[in-house]
Amino acid sequence: MVYCGKASQGCQGCRIRRIKCDKVRPQCTQCIRIGKTCPGYRDQLALLFRDESSKVIQKAHAQWGVTDPSDLGEPSGSSLQSISPYSTRDQFSGTDAAIARSRYLATRERRSPPEQTLPKEVSVTTVEKGIQFYLEHYVIGLPDEPRVAQELQGLRWIHSRATRDIMAAVGLAGLSNLTGDRDMSVLARQQYGLALQNIASSLRDVAGLDLEIVLRAVVMMAMFEVVRRKDEPVNSAPRTHIMGGAAILTTVLPISTSPIEALRGLLQICFSILAAIQNSLQSSSSEPNVVLPTRADSGAGGGTLPSSFFDWISMSATRAPPPDRPAAELISMIVRLVQLSVLVRYRPLVDGQPGTANVIRQALELDAELDSWENRQEGIWTVTEEHANEGFFPAGSVFEDCYHVYSNMHTARVWSHLRWARVMVSQMLLESVAMLPLSSSQLVPAAHQKRSYTHIKRLARDILVSIPTHYRHPNLKLEHYKFFDEGKGGAHIGIAGIPSLLFGIKVASCAPGVPHQYRMWGLRILETVWCDTGMFQAKMLADLVRKKIEQDSSRVGN
DSSP: OEEOOOOOOSBHHHHHHTOOOOOOSSSOHHHHHTTOOOOOBOOHHHHSEEOOOHHHHHHHHHHHTOOSGGGGTOOTTOOGGGSOTTOOOTTSOHHHHHHHHHHHHHHHHHHSOGGGSOOTTOOOOHHHHHHHHHHHHHTTTSTTSOSSGGGGTTOGGGGOHHHHHHHHHHHHHHHHHHHOOHHHHHHHHHHHHHHHHHHHHHTTOSTTOOHHHHHHHHHHHHHHHHHSOTTSOOSOOHHHHHHHHHHHHHHHGGGOSOHHHHHHHHHHHHHHHHHHHHHHHHHTSSSTTOSSOSSOOGGGGGGOOOHHHHHHHHHHHHHOOGGGHHHHHHHHHHHHHHHHHHHHHHSOOOTTOHHHHHHHHHHHHHHHHHHHHHHTOOGGGOOEEEEOOTTSSOTTSSGGGEEEEOSSHHHHHHHHHHHHHHHHHHHHHHHHHHHOHHHHTTTSOHHHHHHHHHHHHHHHHHHHHTHHHHOOOTTOOHHHHHHHOSSOSOOSSGGGGHHHHHHHHHHHHHSTTOOHHHHHHHHHHHHHHHHHHOOHHHHHHHHHHHHHHHHHHHHHHO
16 A cells, blocks of 8 residues: 555645645635635545555465455445445344444444545545544544544554554454445455564564554554454454553563653553453353353453563552552552452352352452542542533533543543442442342441442443543534543553443443433443444443343333
8 A cells, every 4th residue: 555645635626727725615715716616625534545556466465365356355346335235244133234334324424524525536445445444433533643634644653564454454344344245354354464464573673663653553453353243253362462562561661761651551551451351251241231140151261360460560550650650559459350250250159158258348348449549539630520501512422411521541541440440349249239148238238238329320420421531422523522632641542442431331331220311321322333433342232231221121011
């Protein structure tokens, strides 16, 4: 794929007449002055990469042993319009597929206004469409990322081979999910294989690493696992890539010119690993919406943390300056929660046994420590809630027209982890009361149960209010972003926070005692993310929330 340099941002009419365009939208004044209708502007994002040379294509084909371009998933015409929006996949119900396609097409129309549509003279391959989809849906507008396509042009990682293949893989996987196109899915996996080779080559020269490019590539590798359908096997898992990113950071941290940023990046990776394990424990379980299962799950042993993980936490605690110590303190608490969750998934608790009471005591200790952590935060860790007038934000985009303001994105993400973790600890205590009365009666009195319900409702609401900080609803406009971007810096890679956010939304939406409207809002956001990005994890979590809502309805009906 060839980078074509900075494309002219002038309108089509001024470019043909070879005069300077003032770029006023929707019609430039140069065209209006001569009494002509301005033909509009080109899509700058689409023009970043054009006309991949036949030599590069042939080289890729040869590497995969492919002689026919159609084998690489590039159907004739290779435009999104040529892909039938009505093709279905066996795993989807007709209703789900229709909803996903209609919402995706509506989102596409919002993101590509008429004056920015791709001009006919620019021919793009299916791979390039995957990259364009990735940049439009996984980069532009997210925290600490460019707000418009023009801002992408000067970024080194956009033009790196180490990132282009994996951008294409993630974008094509999302497009395949939304359109039902199998060829795109095949091509996505092939691009993923190329990306693995490229990132492996990059890591051979540690001294010459471009840290941003490598970490972006690693995060995208993990994102591919989050986006792809689970019935399409690949040879690795997101945890592998996340741990690879952590290993890179620990290697460069001692020599980094920005040790605080590198340390925050390492902490975010560690938090992400814990959230991914907790999510996996529940999503793969036959009882996904409870913390204390009634029967053992054979796969629970997969939550084992490697020894290097504890070395990273120890390094973070040692090197963290005072303003960053709260993050290092919190992560040790969440480690204990994940370890408790693995224990009870592998060996369910028996009421009246000493070990059961011991687990409940550990949960109570964690609850007290998390409460103390939350109450003593100040300074850069302060969270402010703002309320906009009704109707200021587009319908369905901001919960109760409220949003949070943080000092930076690092603290925003740490707060997100605190919320889902504390909800789960409170849920564990409430479930112990219902399931294990002999063991819990003396340990969790009625007053503590009431506090647990209060904490769950408050924290679940905070998770929903915080959504615009981490994910930008497609209905939001560019002018709305500034309200959520008051705290800049610390995100490193905007999309990196989305998987943990999705898990937090699922936790908030399925927790006991949460109002019905909270569950419905969480469900709608997960469905929106799925239809906007094609991220299959969002669909899986939405299905779990929907199951919880159906269970509530059946109880009411009975």
